[in-house]
Each structure stands twice: as structure tokens, then as C-alpha cells.
Amino acid sequence: MKYYTRVGGTEREYEFAHDGDALVVQSNGTTCRVVRTQIGDGTVFSLLIDDRAYDCLVDFVDGKAVVQVLGERVEVEVEDDRERAARAVSAAKSGGKRTVEAAMPGVVVSVDVAEGDLVEDGQTLVVLDAMKMQNPIGADGAGRVERVHVKVGETVSSGDPLVELGDPESGE
Amino acid sequence: MTPPSPPFRRLLIANRGEIALRVMATAREMGIETVAVFSEVDRNALHARRADRAICVGPASPSESYLVPEKILEAARATECDALHPGYGFLSENADFSDACAAAGITFVGPSASAIKTMGDKVEARRAALAAGVPLVPGDDRSIDDPAELAAKAEEIGYPVMLKAAAGGGGKGIRIVNEEGELASAYQLARNEAEASFGDGRVYLEKFVTRPRHVEIQIMADKHGKVVHYGERECSVQRRHQKLVEESPCVALTPELRAQMGDAACALASAVGYVGAGTVEFLYSEGEFYFLEMNTRLQVEHPITEMCYGVDLVREQLRVAAGHPASHASEPQGHAIEIRVNAEDPDTFFPSLGTITRLAVPGGPGVRLDASLFVGQEITPYYDSMLGKLIVYAADRERAIERARRCVREFRIVGVSTSLPVALRVFESEEFREGDYDTGILERIDRSVPESTLEVAGLAAAVAKFHRSETFSAPASEGRGHGVTPWVLVDRVARLGGRR
Numbered sequence A: 001m002k003y004y005t006r007v008g009g010t011e012r013e014y015e016f017a018h019d020g021d022a023l024v025v026q027s028n029g030t031t032c033r034v035v036r037t038q039i040g041d042g043t044v045f046s047l048l049i050d051d052r053a054y055d056c057l058v059d060f061v062d063g064k065a066v067v068q069v070l071g072e073r074v075e076v077e078v079e080d081d082r083e084r085a086a087r088a089v090s091a092a093k094s095g096g097k098r099t100v101e102a103a104m105p106g107v108v109v110s111v112d113v114a115e116g117d118l119v120e121d122g123q124t125l126v127v128l129d130a131m132k133m134q135n136p137i138g139a140d141g142a143g144r145v146e147r148v149h150v151k152v153g154e155t156v157s158s159g160d161p162l163v164e165l166g167d168p169e170s171g172e
Numbered sequence B: 001m002t003p004p005s006p007p008f009r010r011l012l013i014a015n016r017g018e019i020a021l022r023v024m025a026t027a028r029e030m031g032i033e034t035v036a037v038f039s040e041v042d043r044n045a046l047h048a049r050r051a052d053r054a055i056c057v058g059p060a061s062p063s064e065s066y067l068v069p070e071k072i073l074e075a076a077r078a079t080e081c082d083a084l085h086p087g088y089g090f091l092s093e094n095a096d097f098s099d100a101c102a103a104a105g106i107t108f109v110g111p112s113a114s115a116i117k118t119m120g121d122k123v124e125a126r127r128a129a130l131a132a133g134v135p136l137v138p139g140d141d142r143s144i145d146d147p148a149e150l151a152a153k154a155e156e157i158g159y160p161v162m163l164k165a166a167a168g169g170g171g172k173g174i175r176i177v178n179e180e181g182e183l184a185s186a187y188q189l190a191r192n193e194a195e196a197s198f199g200d201g202r203v204y205l206e207k208f209v210t211r212p213r214h215v216e217i218q219i220m221a222d223k224h225g226k227v228v229h230y231g232e233r234e235c236s237v238q239r240r241h242q243k244l245v246e247e248s249p250c251v252a253l254t255p256e257l258r259a260q261m262g263d264a265a266c267a268l269a270s271a272v273g274y275v276g277a278g279t280v281e282f283l284y285s286e287g288e289f290y291f292l293e294m295n296t297r298l299q300v301e302h303p304i305t306e307m308c309y310g311v312d313l314v315r316e317q318l319r320v321a322a323g324h325p326a327s328h329a330s331e332p333q334g335h336a337i338e339i340r341v342n343a344e345d346p347d348t349f350f351p352s353l354g355t356i357t358r359l360a361v362p363g364g365p366g367v368r369l370d371a372s373l374f375v376g377q378e379i380t381p382y383y384d385s386m387l388g389k390l391i392v393y394a395a396d397r398e399r400a401i402e403r404a405r406r407c408v409r410e411f412r413i414v415g416v417s418t419s420l421p422v423a424l425r426v427f428e429s430e431e432f433r434e435g436d437y438d439t440g441i442l443e444r445i446d447r448s449v450p451e452s453t454l455e456v457a458g459l460a461a462a463v464a465k466f467h468r469s470e471t472f473s474a475p476a477s478e479g480r481g482h483g484v485t486p487w488v489l490v491d492r493v494a495r496l497g498g499r500r
Helices: A081-093 B017-029 B046-050 B069-078 B095-103 B113-120 B122-131 B147-157 B180-198 B255-271 B302-309 B313-321 B397-410 B420-428 B430-434 B451-473 B486-496
Strands: A002-007 A010-019 A022-027 A030-039 A044-049 A052-061 A064-069 A072-080 A098-101 A106-111 A124-130 A133-138 A143-148 A161-166 B010-013 B033-038 B053-056 B083-085 B161-165 B175-177 B203-207 B213-221 B227-239 B242-248 B276-285 B288-295 B335-342 B358-360 B367-371 B386-394 B412-414
Touching (some): A002 B451, A010 B451, A124 A161, B010 B017, B017 B033, B017 B046, B017 B313, B017 B386, B033 B069, B046 B053, B095 B113, B113 B122, B122 B203, B122 B288, B276 B313, B302 B313, B302 B367, B386 B397, B420 B430
Parallel strands (some): B010 B083
Antiparallel strands (some): A002 A072, A010 A022, A022 A030, A098 A161, A124 A133, B227 B242, B242 B335, B276 B288, B335 B386, B367 B386
């Protein structure tokens, strides 16, 4: 079983094998030895990665791992082979359809796309104003805008749907 | 030896969060009974639990509880307090409230209403500073309405200039004007913003100081006309006028400059008949300093001064409020850094709400934590996002920075996001380490997480997921049998790596 992570645009894959107490981890052409100890209720791990000690906290929230390590808080998308295959199937079924949601509560100050538009990965769809800051909300990948849920001036809560994107190949 | 009798019998602390605890700590050490006030959502907050008495003063919204002078005063009267400490924020700089306390026979631990009023109005404050011989940013302390006069004055001061609201604060009503062509529209915007924010549309002109540092002087004034200062705090690491990291001393100051700024701050305090703790804020740029404003209260960042001077400023506040003479300020030693811990997203700076589910705080030599944190604490949207302050102290600046880095890395708060990673970026930046920075530093430094950390985070996530899959597929009946003590059970589950 392989595992995959995605952090800040970089994808990595991992394969684990047992070696006594340790795990031998193959990752993108490199090998390391990891000794893990779980502390308390299960979210805190002490990892010895090639003898370097890391005190990590890993919380699984909405399918993502929120990792606190070295004073940082890092969100990691993580999945195994099975999940990856399931996701591919469901993506194929839905024709690449997905909903871009509001990451924070705010007021829509501009809608930069219209239904039918082709957008690129990261292209600004909507700008949200929250706490006097302008926050561009970008596409999570290339696609065709299938539906725009919001209008300028509208107040949205965190998690509200903003824009629905579909497969870029599927024309109107 | 009998301990000195406390200056007050019972103190009402008209605040919440870390500052309420900070004041409470000293009051208790001085043998003063403490009374906390709390809003309905703050019943479980530490200040309400730790005080000798606690009085509910109304609903969550500050305007219905902590900010209502009558309710706070009524709590003080009902509990027969002889003094009231306002902390910072809320009613601390409300002149009428200071008056109302005096009228009720309760000592307000802070300056008189007239001193608060003078310093609370920027135009009046500038006038007072000018009269006291304190250097001002070149500008005009009058609010100007005539466009021609405004343009002439801006020309005289020299561009870039700033338009500021007379009743302003928190960065509202401020406009920077680079050339004459922008003046008229900027003036209108500043007026509108000032009117909307403060109900007072008066604005004034000031030179825009380039690459300014924010350096402030801590003063303490007693009722006998004595004013002492406790050196400076450098507060240039800020975002939209919200300070994030403060340090003392300021690396840019020479002993001569420090003495000059200290004297200027004391002169201003004397001129307005100031009593209590106060902070005179200056802009510092290229060997020159200019009066910015005076904060008539204890500042959030007061602990770094306490570390370097070995002084308890709250104790000094309480002593001078009771009529004792201000203590002599000793020579400062070492270097102190404060990191504000805000419940906010480190990338977007959005407030982060939630419940704290896990907490690991740093310790060891030279570490002080002024915070109101506890596991189970709910971070509500009603109050300031600052959860507390981490303060480190060391023999010199370099060691203080390393200590600060260590502590930020050891600090773990789960349940809400915090600004701590941003502080890490500051300490790792060349600009901060070299000390040659200004108020623009936060916008300039690289805020991205180091690649090596991202790599570790990715591996940790994968290992945790792998670990989970192993654990879930393990036989579930193990360790559930009778006759096993909880300790053995815990041990077995732990060895299995089981999740609770």
C-alpha cells in the first residue's frame, strides 16, 4: 500500500516496510528509518527520523492532516492507494465536478468569472472581503465554470459554495 | 518582620484575559483581595475562577458588560472595593469613568480624567507635547478645513505627508499623500473615515516619516510630582498598527538618545500632571525621534520592561495610586522579547475561533508566559484575539532571539490557529536578526514555511495515516477484558497504539 501527500503544491509518495520497531520508508527515491511512538490519545507522535527527533501532532480534519511540528502548522492532503483510486473513480463519474467553497466568512466584493468560462489552476474566481482584507479565492485546478452561487455584496459563511467547476473538456 | 500593609484592601479588576490575571497576580502577592468581573460567556475564564470574588456584569458583548461604566462601578460598590484597576482596553482610557470612580470614592489605578482627556485627543496631545518641548513630527496641530491652506501647509512640511484623524486610533482615518495632486481626494477620504469611525471628522497634517521605528518610553509618575522612566520598548514588528513582537532595549538607540527620549517623556507627563503608568510613543528614524502619542494605561508589552528593569509595574501602579512615592528606576540589564499569541490564521491573519483541546507551553530559563489559556477554553468572537504573551529574557539580544525561537517551537496550542509561526519567521529573518528594521518588516519578510519542515510534516502525516490503518485493523477485543486495572489497560492500548 502506498501513501501520498500533497503540501504546498509538492506531492510525495511513501511506502512503508517493517523492520523490528522501525519503519523503513521509501519516499521519492530516498530511504529513511522512522521509529514512531504514539503519546496519549493518539494525535501526538514522537518520530525519530534517522535518529532525528520530531514531536509531531497530527490531527485528521475533513480528510486533511493538520500537522504541528517545529513550531509550524501545516495542512497536508494525505491519501492511500485505495482512497486515491476511489477519488479517481468519483472524479470520473462527476466529470471532474467540484465546488469551490468560502474558506472564511466574508462579503463578496467581486465575481471574476461567469458560467461557461474556462479557468486555469489558481485563477481568481471570487474576491472575499473579510476583516477589511481582500482575499482572492482561486480555482483548485483547471475547469469550466458550471455555476456561480454568489453575487457581489452577498455575505457568505465559511464553507458556503461559491463556484462549481466541471471538467474543462465538457462544453456547454 | 511584619510585611508592609497592602495599599488597598480590595481591588476590582475591570478586565478579562491575560491582563486580568497579570494584575491579579501582583495584587494577591501584595495581600490585596481581588474581585473579577466577567460576562456570561466568561464564566469559565481563568480570571473569573482565580479571583477571590467574581461578579457577572452582563452578556457577552462588551458594550453590554465590560464596557458599561455603571455595571463595573456597581460591582465595585457591591463588593466594597477601595480601588479599581482597568487593565488595558475596555474602560482604561475612559476619562469619565476615571472621574466616576473618584466620585464613588474608589481609587482608579490610572491617571486623572483630565490627563486621559488631553492625551486621548491627538490634537490636544500634540499641543501638550509642543508646550513641554517634546519633538514632534513636522506638521500642523490644527485641523484644517480650507483646501488652499491645506495645500500650502503640505508644501511647507514637505511631501510625503499624512492626514490623520484628530480623534483617531487603530490606524483608522489615516491617509498618506505623496504629492499635491492626491491631496484633495485623500483629505475627503480621511474626513469621511474619521467621521464614520469616531463621529468626529477633524483631520490634521503631518510629515510622513520614512522607515520609521516605533519606540516607546515607559514612565511612572507619583502624586508628588516625581516622574521616572524605565527606558524604551521597540515595537516595530507590527501589522496594521497591531504589534506582534516587541523587544527591549531597542538596538538603534544610543545611551544619549535613550536619555533624551526618557527626559522628553517625563517632561510631557509632568506637564499634564500625570499620575500612574504611562507610555509615550515615538517614531524614530535616523537619529531623530518624534512624539506620536501617549497611552494612559499599562501597555500589553509592559513585561519586557519588567524583565530588563527587575520591576513589577503593576505593583508600582498600585503603590503610586495609594500615594506612595514612585520607586527609583534601576539600571536595565539584558534583553527581553515579547511575542503576542493571537488566535488567528498565520497566513491570512483572520481570527481563529474554536476550543483549545491541547496545550503545551514552553518553560525553562528566562521564560515568562502571561496568558489566560487552558484546555477546554472557548475562543469566542466577542473579544480581542490575543490569547496571551510569551516573554523571554536573556543576557543579550542574540541569546534572547534564540530563546524566543526555541520557545515558539515548543509552544503548542491545538484547537485554534495562532500567530506563533509568524513570530518564527521574524526571528529567522536577516532583517530582524541584524536589528536594522522598521515598521514595514512584517510585509517584507518571507513568510513561507521552510521546505525542510514541509517535508517532515508530509512524512508525519503519512506515518500517522499508516499507523491508523494498522491500529484499526488490529483485533478490537484486546484489553477490554475484566479484571484489568485502568493503568494496565492504558498501557496495553498505548502499546497497541490504540486511539481513544
